[in-house]
Amino acid sequence: MSIGVCYFPEHWPRERWETDAAQMADAGIEYVRLAEFSWSIIEPERGVFDFSWLDEAIEVLADHGLKVVLCTPTATPPKWLVDEHPEILQADRDGTSRHFGSRRHYCFNSPQYRTETRRIVSAMASHYADIPAVVGWQTDNEFGCHGTVRCYCEDCSAAFSEWLSERYDDIDDLNERWGTTFWSQRYRSFEAVNPPRPTPAEHHPSHLLDYYRFATDSVVDYNRLHVEILRDHGDWFITHNFMGDFETLDAHKVSDDLDLVSWDSYPTGFVQDRRSGSPSMDELRAGDPDQVGMTHDLCRATNNAPFWVMEQQPGDINWPPRCPQPGEGAMRLWAHHAVGHGADVVSYFRWRRCRQGQEQYHAGLRKQDGSADRGYVDALNAAGELDAVDPNHVDAPVALLHDYENWWAIDIQPHAPDFDYWEHHRSYYRALRSRGVQVDIVHPEASLKGYEAVVAPCLHLVDDDLAARLTDFVEGGGELLMGARSGVKTPANQLHETLAPGPLADLAGVRVEQHESFAKATDLAVKFDGDDYAYSVWGEWLAPEEATVVVAEHTVGPAAGQPAITRAERGGGSVTYCGIWPDEDLLDALVTGLLSRGDIYIGERLPAGVRLNERDGLTWVTNFTGEPRNIDVADGDLLVGGETIEPYGVAVVSGPRSAVTVR
Amino acid sequence: MSIGVCYFPEHWPRERWETDAAQMADAGIEYVRLAEFSWSIIEPERGVFDFSWLDEAIEVLADHGLKVVLCTPTATPPKWLVDEHPEILQADRDGTSRHFGSRRHYCFNSPQYRTETRRIVSAMASHYADIPAVVGWQTDNEFGCHGTVRCYCEDCSAAFSEWLSERYDDIDDLNERWGTTFWSQRYRSFEAVNPPRPTPAEHHPSHLLDYYRFATDSVVDYNRLHVEILRDHGDWFITHNFMGDFETLDAHKVSDDLDLVSWDSYPTGFVQDRRSGSPSMDELRAGDPDQVGMTHDLCRATNNAPFWVMEQQPGDINWPPRCPQPGEGAMRLWAHHAVGHGADVVSYFRWRRCRQGQEQYHAGLRKQDGSADRGYVDALNAAGELDAVDPNHVDAPVALLHDYENWWAIDIQPHAPDFDYWEHHRSYYRALRSRGVQVDIVHPEASLKGYEAVVAPCLHLVDDDLAARLTDFVEGGGELLMGARSGVKTPANQLHETLAPGPLADLAGVRVEQHESFAKATDLAVKFDGDDYAYSVWGEWLAPEEATVVVAEHTVGPAAGQPAITRAERGGGSVTYCGIWPDEDLLDALVTGLLSRGDIYIGERLPAGVRLNERDGLTWVTNFTGEPRNIDVADGDLLVGGETIEPYGVAVVSGPRSAVTVR
Amino acid sequence: MSIGVCYFPEHWPRERWETDAAQMADAGIEYVRLAEFSWSIIEPERGVFDFSWLDEAIEVLADHGLKVVLCTPTATPPKWLVDEHPEILQADRDGTSRHFGSRRHYCFNSPQYRTETRRIVSAMASHYADIPAVVGWQTDNEFGCHGTVRCYCEDCSAAFSEWLSERYDDIDDLNERWGTTFWSQRYRSFEAVNPPRPTPAEHHPSHLLDYYRFATDSVVDYNRLHVEILRDHGDWFITHNFMGDFETLDAHKVSDDLDLVSWDSYPTGFVQDRRSGSPSMDELRAGDPDQVGMTHDLCRATNNAPFWVMEQQPGDINWPPRCPQPGEGAMRLWAHHAVGHGADVVSYFRWRRCRQGQEQYHAGLRKQDGSADRGYVDALNAAGELDAVDPNHVDAPVALLHDYENWWAIDIQPHAPDFDYWEHHRSYYRALRSRGVQVDIVHPEASLKGYEAVVAPCLHLVDDDLAARLTDFVEGGGELLMGARSGVKTPANQLHETLAPGPLADLAGVRVEQHESFAKATDLAVKFDGDDYAYSVWGEWLAPEEATVVVAEHTVGPAAGQPAITRAERGGGSVTYCGIWPDEDLLDALVTGLLSRGDIYIGERLPAGVRLNERDGLTWVTNFTGEPRNIDVADGDLLVGGETIEPYGVAVVSGPRSAVTVR
Ligand SMILES: [Mg+2]
Ligand SMILES: [Mg+2]
Ligand SMILES: [Mg+2]
Ligand SMILES: [Zn+2]
Ligand SMILES: [Zn+2]
Ligand SMILES: [Zn+2]
Structure with missing residues (x-):
């Protein structure tokens, strides 16, 4: 099992890269993700490509034995592209454009943007086809983040009509299955059916549901476009980084086209912004293991294979309302918890706190001055411990x-x-x-x-x-x-x-x-x-x-x-x-x-915040609370940790979960 | 006093209509409302009319002795009409269109839509002019529902200027009466006065008030257009179904043109969405008798005549935040309560739970599988009891x-x-x-x-x-x-x-x-x-x-x-x-x-949720609570119920309210 | 120290002006502010000016010894101007126009509106250049009120690009200093940089900060345009009336161009709408002395000179959610408190409650029927007491x-x-x-x-x-x-x-x-x-x-x-x-x-709501609570009040703050 990290060499002077690579290697890091959001540097003006900086960065990393995962940089079309083709912008339900200035401003159904995507992905894939250090690709980044799965622009309107015409025998079939007799909503052609824009009362539920299906299918198609080009060029794995507790994108469908499922895990953010009620202080320090665990189990089970955490929370983060410091050791705990659930690689986001832009309040493994932050120590510990274990599939009854x-x-x-x-x-x-x-x-x-x-x-x-x-x-x-x-x-x-x-x-x-x-x-x-x-x-x-x-x-x-x-x-x-x-x-x-x-082993009811994970003969005990916990091990060795599990600590036992009792 | 029901035969196979009509007749139902929202079925494309289905439905109902109230279907202009004339759509204050996809998307001041309205209303009125089963008409449906009284489109802008020019002697008169010296708001012509669109600070209060008057007058005019056509064609009554606790439409003004005032009563919804504070569990089960009673008394007193409840809640409904099941018998209670307040007909909405569209969570008297729901039993009981009483006007001191x-x-x-x-x-x-x-x-x-x-x-x-x-x-x-x-x-x-x-x-x-x-x-x-x-x-x-x-x-x-x-x-x-x-x-x-x-009889202060209604020598005692109540009847017979009134129960006494004491 | 008042003679019959002027003089008022929002009366149609009413009003006031402060009426461009040039309207972030109908609907960067501003300011300045009663000017009114500092229109877009080109060496300099490598946000020209319109995720923080700077600079420029014209025409003082606790406008920068800083103080409104938490009843009656005091001290220190309260709350006001009546004497208390903080003139807003438009719920010193309101008595008392004191600068350690x-x-x-x-x-x-x-x-x-x-x-x-x-x-x-x-x-x-x-x-x-x-x-x-x-x-x-x-x-x-x-x-x-x-x-x-x-005198910790102010050898004790307070005066005379300070009362001591102890 391995540790990885997300790295943006373009944010730092080239002179620093060597130091960074050496420190990564020292920490036991195996994978480095690169080139996310790099379009405007790779192609500063139309048709003028500059890969030199990225080539050099890969070389420096490879020299330290690090493997590289590249990203297609399509989440951030550059300003020159938006100015040439403003029609690629998404539109809100009421028609307001989603402008340049952050990310994810493009429409999945824009024919023009699909052309541009083919251009940039082909250029990158062919450039890196023969570089051995590049072992895999991430398509785009967090499809649908910031409410962008569902767009309401004119391109989407046309694509929706087309999508409907493929799904239904004819317009009568649609009228019948939707039930458009209600409130006089019958359509006479697929072309007449629009995106569900603002209406006096709520919109028709069958229409809405199909629009949501169409929207997720648009992402599936758009992702497939990346995948096909990448497969044409090399023998590398292809993944996409999903989000946790995320409703609008059907991760099952997107995953069908991926070699590997990965996702981005931010435990102390999730308890604040995607659960009802107020989080406890323990949860603000370490998250809710079941909230995180559900997406681990979804990602593992979707393709019935080990998954990656492509972005693992490295410390305090910028986007939840508030951010107490994670509990001591929490960054290590999360890596173990993920592996117990079936992860093979846990990759921290990001290497170093960024001085620019929207994520300045997001920690890295290293501080903005380059010194080690709390997460670096945790990552180093996790890397050492996980290097020693190599379990296979999780077997869930x-x-x-x-x-x-x-x-x-x-x-x-x-x-x-x-x-x-x-x-x-x-x-x-x-x-x-x-x-x-x-x-x-x-x-x-x-x-x-x-x-x-x-x-x-x-x-x-x-x-x-x-x-x-x-x-x-x-x-x-x-x-x-x-x-x-x-x-x-x-x-x-x-x-x-x-x-x-x-x-x-x-x-x-x-x-x-x-x-x-x-x-x-x-x-x-x-x-x-x-x-x-x-x-x-x-x-x-x-x-x-x-x-x-x-x-x-x-x-x-x-x-x-x-x-x-x-x-x-x-x-x-x-x-x-x-x-x-x-x-x-x-x-x-x-x-x-x-x-x-069902004749399934029933353990004692576990305390809140303490969880067991059995994977291929090993059992992880993870403690998401600020109190120490004791365990009895009836059978098997303690590979990691001892019988007292520290606050935000972990133990790994070589034995089944039935061998472990939490006191 | 009678019971009615709202029926949408177009949502069900023709083979079923006979069964439905028979079950209505069995329940003692006298009136059936039809054809609301039916435009796209009656006129599936411009100029092509199909009344056959409606003719047949009316025939089946008439064969069972049921009387029919028809609706002008103008609340839902079909998609083909909207596509031909998108200018009929309403606009929000900020200019956003209110699109097709629900209902009430048309502007009352659109000249084009008035033309279309004349077409469809004339076509229906002339087609049904000689069908004796058709005894009355409802114009449109719930004018103003979903915030649609006030539109801010260009047609409204022109109509508002015109309306002002008729209301004021000249623009100086307007300037004087509004007080436009304040904040330099003087106008030089009526044309220069626009709808109150978004402004940095709040808009001028005199301007706003006149716009609200204009908006209600636009509905009055639009309703009159229906009324005049219908009066030209037949000797039937004309009504409109108002809403409860509804602010933006002046029901007094619209009623001037109606033969009969009716309204739509949903007691357990009203306590949730148009009162401050949290409703009690009793109110969630049966509503607030005074909240409902106020609109009963407004509707009765407006034209000083008995009114109809055109839509009476039949069970659980879809639009409030939450919906506990109504108390046992509540659907019967509401019918009696309405009659005590002066209703002559109480018509349940709807016959059968609809499988399609926005109102699937709205009960009918019968379930979606055709079996009797709780409301059917209540309606049947109410029909039998109310058939036996025939009081005249309510006399209010x-x-x-x-x-x-x-x-x-x-x-x-x-x-x-x-x-x-x-x-x-x-x-x-x-x-x-x-x-x-x-x-x-x-x-x-x-x-x-x-x-x-x-x-x-x-x-x-x-x-x-x-x-x-x-x-x-x-x-x-x-x-x-x-x-x-x-x-x-x-x-x-x-x-x-x-x-x-x-x-x-x-x-x-x-x-x-x-x-x-x-x-x-x-x-x-x-x-x-x-x-x-x-x-x-x-x-x-x-x-x-x-x-x-x-x-x-x-x-x-x-x-x-x-x-x-x-x-x-x-x-x-x-x-x-x-x-x-x-x-x-x-x-x-x-x-x-x-x-x-004022020398008016003062009874004991009634318990919360228990109310008396005297109407033409009869007294209703209604219990909107989950506790039984006892009454003493000093004088008169108990026509309905006994001296113990069950939870959500009712008694009817032949005598004045002074003869009844609630213990 | 003096009392002033804001007066709108145009809202009342000319016959009344003489009475008003006499009553002002009786109350001890020295300054009268005029002509705010008067554009549509001064120039009822393009190029047709009518100053006669204002000339007459000034004459009546001058006859009673009152001095006049005039306002440039630019906060309210008339409808005829907006209809001729709708491009002068501001736009919200999403592009929605801020329409005519209230005030502050113009864009500071509109070249057309700057031309119009030059026209009207020049016309007024030249007309009043030789009228001795006119001693000063207020530019516009409350720049930025109602969220209007930041506009997102096309004129602003062009002006922002221009502003950036002056601030940065070249576009690479901007890219470097903003950090646009983040999320691929590099720009290739200043023209490509737009206002921060709606984006899927939050906008770039460096871009936002510069837009906020640009917006405040736009106001500075726009104000300077007034100042330059006014300076050209006469020897009068020029001020602008700022707001309290106001974030979006940099009052320091605007003040650089002013002779005198003034602001508008509404203590019982501020505790409701610009503080977190619920105000106490004392605060609803008199405000929070530190909240008000901070803006007093900001205005005084900005130009290191005495300031004016251009608008002092006169009683109940219209814009906070709620308005209990101010405590007995609070209108006098506020005047003393302001003077203690360094004000030379406290001018009440407004003379008489207005019958028209948006501010009918805003009290004046006199009621709408012309009779004295509570504030008139307080103002009269304050005028008498303050006339007797003449302190110089506040000296803050x-x-x-x-x-x-x-x-x-x-x-x-x-x-x-x-x-x-x-x-x-x-x-x-x-x-x-x-x-x-x-x-x-x-x-x-x-x-x-x-x-x-x-x-x-x-x-x-x-x-x-x-x-x-x-x-x-x-x-x-x-x-x-x-x-x-x-x-x-x-x-x-x-x-x-x-x-x-x-x-x-x-x-x-x-x-x-x-x-x-x-x-x-x-x-x-x-x-x-x-x-x-x-x-x-x-x-x-x-x-x-x-x-x-x-x-x-x-x-x-x-x-x-x-x-x-x-x-x-x-x-x-x-x-x-x-x-x-x-x-x-x-x-x-x-x-x-x-x-x-720092060797600064430390007094006893004062009770909440009681404050001391030392100014040039005098000490004010102000009581913002409903309880009386006693003071000991070790040294010095009681110029105003006694040793018991009534609820909402004041004492003025001729001595340093160290001489006064509050018990
Ligand atoms: Mg079994
Ligand atoms: Mg009398
Ligand atoms: Mg010192
Ligand atoms: Zn789109
Ligand atoms: Zn309209
Ligand atoms: Zn602007």
Whole structure:
């Protein structure tokens, strides 16, 4: 397992590069990412290319045994290009241009920008085709960052019409599947269908969902354009760096074209800007292991292969509202945690704090004066420890099903401001992880072979094919736990004519009679196995078939006495349908029941902030809290750390997770 | 009294229509509303009309004895029309178009759209002129919904100049009455006056007020265009469905052209999205009877005739933030409550939950699979019970004066973010209603003959004519209670030169020396009749004439010792001027004093959520709470319900309200 | 010392003017400001001037011995001018025009508007050149009010490119100093650099800072255009009325062209709309003396001369959210407080409450009916009392350094939502003022000669020149207290390559190792002199040089044990570096230490809301609270007031502040 770093030699004098390379090598760094955002230096005016600086930088690094990952610099079209072709700019919903001055200002569907992209990517790929130090490529950077997946410009309008014409038999087919009889919204041609611009009332949900699909497909196409050129030129790997908890881009689809999935992990930022509620001080110092872990598991499971953290938080960062210093050792902890989840390389962003521009408040491994920052010491430690371990795949017994299209559909019609799709999924994930179980986050269309249990917190858009596949899984002996709002809609975002869970109703042996939504703080409860448990935000009243067992019943309000959770036996397995958003304790009860039926090892419930990861015979214990923790190791050696795990510390045990107990 | 339903046969297969009609008839439904939003089906391309589906639907319904109300489908111009004439789209203040994709995207002042409207309305009216089942028409749908009364497009700009030229003698007259010397805002022609588009500081208040008047007048004109065509073609009634607590459209003015006033009542939505504060769980289950009641009383009193609820909430709905299931029986309760307030027909929206488009989370009387939902049972019960009663007019002893122009003027210059005009009115209304009194909500220019007492919570814009009419009322023996911020401005939204209440000062025998505004939570108090009472938000220091009695005095801060409420005897009546926003208990004291002086029966103070309505010798007792209530009936029979009124239940007594005591 | 008033004769009948003038004279008023916003009356159509009304008004006033200050009426270009030349309108960042309908709708960089300005200013100046009653001019009104300093129109775009070309040697120089290698933002010409319009991510901080400089310079130029014309025509003084706590306009730069600095003081508005947190009831009644005092001291120190309050709050006002009546006597209190701080004239805004337009809720000294309002009595009292005193300059021993460019830089990259630049400065100022010390608020480039101590709460942008000047000051015996986030950036808003405080590090003997930011409520603490003190929002970990003393140390979290405040002796003085935002008690400790080392008299710590001001041998004691306060006067006479100071009252003592003790 290796450590990498993101480096911008163009920000510093050439005289410094040798020192930088030597310090990287000293720290045990193996990979260096280069050339992101470098377009205006590589091509300072149209057609005039200058690779000399980059050639030299690569040479200096290679001389120190460092391997290079290059980036296509397309996230930042230069000003001269924008001035020549202002039509490449994105447009907001209301038509306002997204101007030059930051990054990601280009439209994925601009024919002109695709031409320019071909030009610059071809130029770079052919220039570096025969340089052995260049081992891989990152396409662009963080597709969709700053709300740029969805553009509303004229090029997008034309491309959307074209996309629709390929997806639907004819315009009548679209009218039928969208349901445009509602509010007189029938179209007479694909050309007449526009991007969902500002309207007096909310826009049509089927139209919106297809626009969101189209937008993600536009990125897929645009990424593929890079990939095809790069593949033509060399035998290097190709990756893209995704973001965490990111809704608008379907990472599954983009990943199909990649050799390697990577992502950018900023634990103390994520707890501030993509979770509800206030983070604890521990979380401000080290992040939430399950929040980060979910994207690790999504990235690993997407291509069923080890992944990279392309950008790992190196210290304090610029973009969350606030930034306490990370806990002592947190930068090392994050690297271990990533590897435990299946990462092969953890690459810190960035080498040295930048003096210019928008990211001056973003730490590097080294300070702006070149001296070592806190992250450098942590990275050096992590590099040494990880160099000694070389585990293979993570083997997860449980699949958690997630489809971006469901996320979009819920957000188009949330019907409950507190029903956060991802947070709802995280609550199920957290219950599994607090029992130490490895989880694959997979698309519902992925193969379920090899999983003992499947958790599907919200399969909202469902068709008969998916229902058949899940039925096969359960009848073949699998255990299925389905959450609320499942099977409500067709893939076109229309209500199924049958009551929810629609095509899944026969499998689940239950139908949803009513649904209700509530403010988060509302007192709501069910009785489960003789005990009272709380739930929040969403409640359904269930009508089970005769053979279906009522597992929990509502106890409050007009819902009192109505079934809330049911279970039906089907062939060798069973299906639990949970029509509420359960609290932590009820989720633990549901999940341990599921694991037990699936014959999966159930550990003690782990303390908050402490997590186990088993990977290929090794077990990582990570402590995301400011308190020390003790572990007992029944079997196996302590490869890293001791029986007391320091605050923000880690231990690695050569043995399965069942050998480790956290006290 | 009857039950109706809103039906969209075009959303379902023709084969189903017969079943639907039979089930409607079984439920006791009498009226069915059709063809809303149907333009793109009736005229799928320009000039090609297809009425066959609608003809057939009407025939099926008529065969089951159902009567039909048709809608002009103008709320949703089809895409082909918008593409031909994009200039019909509305524009936001900053010029952003309100695009196709939802509804209400057309401008009321577009000459082109008026032409199109004439075309489609004429085509429908002539086609259905001789179909006896068609008994009435609804014009368009919910004029102004989604913030569409006020448009800022170029057509509106021209129409506004024209409107001004008709309202003012000449541009000097406008300059004088608006007061454009302020900030150098003088105009040299009507053409130079534009809609109030974005400006660095807030816009001129007289300009704004006239624009709001112009906007409502544009709707009045546009509605009249429908009415005239429909009247030309048949002998059917014409109505429009207004909304509740709706500020920007003057329902009084639109109603002048209607045969029948109707409105759309969604009690559990209203408590969430058009009241300050958090609704209680009871209110989330059944709504606030006084909030709904105010619009009932406005609609009834506007044309002094029974009204319809054209859309009655049928169960859970889609547009409030959250939607708990209504309490058991609430859909029946709302129908009775409406009839008690003077409704003759209560029509549920909609027949069946729609699978398509924006309203999938809106229940119908039947579920999307066609089975009966909770509302169907309630509607069936209500139909049976209401069929047996046939009361005439509601006779209200008290008028509450309300003029939309005052609402707009207060909102243009609130000077206190918590001074909500409508909430301020509702607090006076609630005090009257919690004593069981019937209230007419009438325009200040309406005749006051027959009322014993008049409550005017905020006659903000006042001229000498209005002052004279109120003086006549009081001197003729009437009792008048005036609230804070009365008589402050001229109808042009200029300060009167004399101190408030300006032209009403002689009548009230008092002048306002100072005013103050406060945050809602500020501790403020007055002494009234020896007791301390709280008030909030607004306080005035009053200077009474010698003969005027000080009824309450401030006790806090620099206001301490200043008069806050006064009363002056005038001829046979008296005028109470209340310069504060009193709390509930003080309002009860003020209102019972008023009723007492007006010789109006004062019942016991009713519990929150329980209300009495007397209509033509019958008394309704409605329980909007989750607790049962007992009543004593001194005199009269229980036509509906028993002496214990269930949660969300109702009783109807054949006798006056004085015969009923709620325990 | 004098009282003035702002008067709009054009809002009232000519018959009234004589009465108004007589009442002004009776009240002891000396100055009357006229003609603000009068353009459309002076020039009702292009080229047709009508000065007759203004001539007459001036004559009436002069007959009563009143002196006149005229305004150039350019804040409100008339509609006919806007219709002829719509290109003079400002544009928002997203391109939306700022339309006619309020005020300040013109762009400072519009060549056309500069031509129009020359026309109208020349016309007025030449017309009034020989009228002796006209003693001075105010240019325009409140430059920048309503967010208008920064415009994004095409004229501004061209002017910005021009401005840049004058500021930088060539485009490479700009690229280098801004740091445009970051995110590929290199420019090839000045013409290619645009205003910072909407971008996907935040805009480049160096670009933003220069745009803010450019915007303020545009106002400076525009003001100078007025000044030059006015100087050409007469021997009158020229001023401009600034606003309080106003960020976007550099008042230091504009003041360079003025004879006299004036500003507009609205104490009860400021506590509501330009401070965080909720104001107390005392503050709602009288304001915060330190908030107002800071702008007094800024205006006085800027040109090192007495200033005017051109607009003094006269009673309740229209623009804050709420407006309780000012405390009894507050309008008199504010006049005394201003004079204590160095004002020579306090001019109330406005004479009479206006019946028209946007400011109807703004009191005058007289009510809209012409009768005396509360402010008239207060103004009359103040006029009498102030007429009797004639102090010279305020002599301040302490300078507090403030540079608008630092404010802008912090707001461009706050990195802590609670780090409010001005509030941070105010906390240091408040600590000084609660010890009764006079403070000059001066630009870092101002001469420091004569000051015993300098407080620099946040010298964020620092170059070597500034470091040298501060070093001279300290080595010459001065005491310096520097706050957090000092010396972080170059004047181009790039990080210094050396650690903060960058060029100030040698002087301070310390380097900043790490910084952290926190939510305001976070528990944070340091140990200082054996005691625990709280701090908030911002924390730095300091690395002192060997000879530097650690004055305070962190005690919480990973910072525990790290130095937080240090002091270094340098020549005859010393430098305290404070890397946190200390709470009130710690600030008092730091400030008293500083004063002690600087041999400045330290009084008892004053109660909140009570302040002392010493001016030329007189001492003002002002009570901004609703409780009476007693004073002991050791030496000197009570010129105004007695030993008990009433709520919102004042005392003036002929003696130094050391002679007065507040009990
Ligand atoms: Mg199994
Ligand atoms: Mg009477
Ligand atoms: Mg000294
Ligand atoms: Zn686009
Ligand atoms: Zn319009
Ligand atoms: Zn401009």
